[in-house]
Amino acid sequence: MATHAHDPLVLIVEDDPDISALVARYLGDNGFDTEVARDGPAMEARMAVRRPDLIVLDINLPGEDGLSLCLRLRNAGGPPVIMVTAKGEDVDRILGLEMGADDYLPKPFNPRELLARVRAVLRRQGAGAEAPASAAPARVLRFAGWTVDRGARRLTDPDGARVALTSAEFDLLSTFCDHPGRVLSRERLLDLTQGPGSLSQDRSVDIVVSRLRLKIEKNPREPDFVQTVRSSGYIFSPAVETLP
Secondary structure: OOOOOOOOEEEEEOOOHHHHHHHHHHHHHOOOEEEEEOOHHHHHHHHHHOOOOEEEEEOOOOOOOHHHHHHHHHHOOOOOEEEEEOOOOHHHHHHHHHOOOOEEEEOOOOHHHHHHHHHHHHHHHOOOOOOOOOOOOOOEEEEOOEEEEOOOOEEEOOOOOEEOOOHHHHHHHHHHHHOOOOEEOHHHHHHHHHOOOOOOOHHHHHHHHHHHHHHHOOOOOOOOOEEEEOOOEEEEOOOOEEEO
16 A cells, blocks of 8 residues: 655554554555555565565464564564554553563554554654654764664674664663663653653553663663662663763
């Protein structure tokens, strides 16, 4: 259902033809190219033709489920994912975030809410048509030997090896680097990473923090960098320097 080649492409992985048609039509009417796949093999076939800028991924699919597909996408450095879950299935939502989803949305949902979340994720990723025309100059930051390249959206460890991060993980780390030594509440972190009035919940911050710790901490159970401040939020403890 593509329209203009320059528009961001959203791949909708959903086995219900009525839902997928509705979502594709609504996103298409609002400036996105759309493709539809009903299962994992169809998703991979679509991606082989054109890499999507974002995937809307249902959990309950025939064959390989959405959680497994999300994990494979994350491990392969795939595009950002918005996970769609059954109404009230909090466990599925938490698992989706733990598997690397950038956001989640419970069924039934209003297409306008999905559109808002798609735009928000793409804006954070820097792939959306609504990205600011005059973005601030990219900066390279360093802490404890780690290097955060905002222009390339890349993290490298002290040995120079690249560490794959989801867009949510990178945005959170970048935000921490902007506020070293300061206690940031979950609400403040949501505002800083997703903008005021974010539709996400506090619990999503905890999950992304846990994922980030697994990638940058020597011992995620006793973190040196991202530390929990009881009843207050989190603090990023290392010193951060800006590189030219």
